[in-house]
Amino acid sequence: MIQGIGLDVVELERIAHLDQRSNKFRERILSVTELQIYGTLSGHRKTEYLAGRFAAKEAFSKARGTGIGKECGFLDIEILSESNGRPVLYFKKDLVNGFVSITHTRTVAAAQVILVES
Ligand SMILES: CC(C)(COP(=O)(O)OP(=O)(O)OC[C@H]1O[C@@H](n2cnc3c(N)ncnc32)[C@H](O)[C@@H]1OP(=O)(O)O)[C@@H](O)C(=O)NCCC(=O)NCCS
DSSP: OEEEEEEEEEEHHHHHHHHHHOSHHHHHHSOHHHHHHHHHOOTHHHHHHHHHHHHHHHHHHHHHTSOSSSSSOGGGEEEEEOTTSOEEEEETTEEOSEEEEEEEOSSEEEEEEEEEOO
16 A cells, blocks of 8 residues: 655756866765765766755655755665665665656656555
């Protein structure tokens, strides 16, 4: 049974602007492992990756019904990819019972999260 759904869309230009200013923005959004993956990417792919993770984390917080805040911070959420590219969600290190999907176009990244009852 579905427990929650969340959706988020972000503009790549906004994320690129925040990311170019300093390391601070990405360090606030990405876990250590995600930062390592980000570091292996080049140019525009970095922006897509950061924007996609940002959107997925906001979507997850909406699916939980908390939004981003004390209870559910960006760094509490991790989205790792399986070897075939499929993204998988972790919250406070635990595998989440649910699904996440991420997409990018030339201008935006978007993500949808569906949580199911354990
Ligand atoms: C809900 C959240 C995750 C995203 O909100 P946002 O990006 O400002 O706005 P969005 O347009 O993506 O989403 C707004 C919608 O989220 C929904 N929403 C708000 N609180 C919610 C909650 N607790 N649970 C589920 N959905 C929620 C509402 O439907 C809202 O639309 P409405 O006001 O018209 O009803 C919010 O917790 C947030 O912005 N947190 C701060 C994130 C932050 O620190 N960003 C830093 C950027 S530098």
